[in-house]
Amino acid sequence: MGRASAVVLVAVAALTAVASVRAATQNADTTRAVSIYAPRGANGTCARVLPLERLVDPRAPLKGAVRALLEGPTKTERAHGYGGWFSPRTARHLKSVRIARGVAYVDFHSFARDIPNASTSCGSALLLAQLDRTALQFSSAKRAVYSFDGSTAAFYGWLQRSAPPQAVDT
Numbered sequence: 001m002g003r004a005s006a007v008v009l010v011a012v013a014a015l016t017a018v019a020s021v022r023a024a025t026q027n028a029d030t031t032r033a034v035s036i037y038a039p040r041g042a043n044g045t046c047a048r049v050l051p052l053e054r055l056v057d058p059r060a061p062l063k064g065a066v067r068a069l070l071e072g073p074t075k076t077e078r079a080h081g082y083g084g085w086f087s088p089r090t091a092r093h094l095k096s097v098r099i100a101r102g103v104a105y106v107d108f109h110s111f112a113r114d115i116p117n118a119s120t121s122c123g124s125a126l127l128l129a130q131l132d133r134t135a136l137q138f139s140s141a142k143r144a145v146y147s148f149d150g151s152t153a154a155f156y157g158w159l160q161r162s163a164p165p166q167a168v169d170t
Contacts, residue, residue: 032058036069037133038077038084039126046122047129049084052077062138063097066106069134070094085127089114095149104141106131110148112158124159 035051052073056064070093072078072086093114095107112119118127135144145164148154152163 030058031055032061032064034061034065034068035134035137036065037130038073038082038086039130040083041081046125049126049129049133050082051133052082060097062099062104062106062135062141063094065134065137066097066131067091067094069130070111084130085115085118085123086130087114099138099140102140102142104135104138104144105147106135106144107147107150108155110154110158112148119159124161127159 032055033053034056036054037049037051039048040050054065054068056068070086071088071091072084073082090111093109093111095109097104097106099105115127117123131146132144135141143164145152146155148158156163
C-alpha cells in the first residue's frame with residue numbers, strides 16, 4: 001500500500017470517527033431513555049413488573065413512555081418471558097397526557113374490549129402496576145389518574161374500582 005493510500009485510509013477513519021461522535025451526540029439530544037414496565041413469567045404476584053428500556057422524544061417523555069407501554073413488549077422480549085396487558089392491539093389508544101400539581105393525567109380511547117380480563121382483581125392490579133410504574137418514574141408525577149375518553153368513572157368502573165380521590169374528568 002502506498003503512502004497516498006495510507007493517508008486516505010487514515011482520513012476516512014478519522015471522518016468516520018467524527019461522524020460516529022456527531023451521530024451519538026445528536027441521538028442524545030433527540031431521544032431520552034425511559035422505562036416501561038411488564039411482568040415476566042409466572043412470578044406468583046399480580047403486581048410485580050420489571051423495567052424495559054425505551055427511547056422517546058425528550059420533550060414529551062411521559063407521552064413517549066405511555067405510548068411505548070401501550071405497544072407492549074417486543075417479540076424478543078416476549079420470547080424472553082415478558083408479557084402483560086399491552087400489545088399492538090392497544091398501541092394507538094393514547095388520547096392525551098398531562099402533569100398538573102404532581103398528578104399525571106392519562107386519557108385513553110377505551111381499550112376495554114382489547115383486554116377484557118383486566119377487570120379481574122389480579123388483572124386490574126397488574127394493569128395498574130404497569131401503568132403506575134411507567135407514569136410515576138418521572139419526578140414531577142407523584143400519583144396518576146387514568147380515564148377513558150375523559151371519564152375517570154369509565155376507566156375505574158371497568159376495573160371495578162373507585163376512582164382516586166380528587167380525580168377530575170379531563
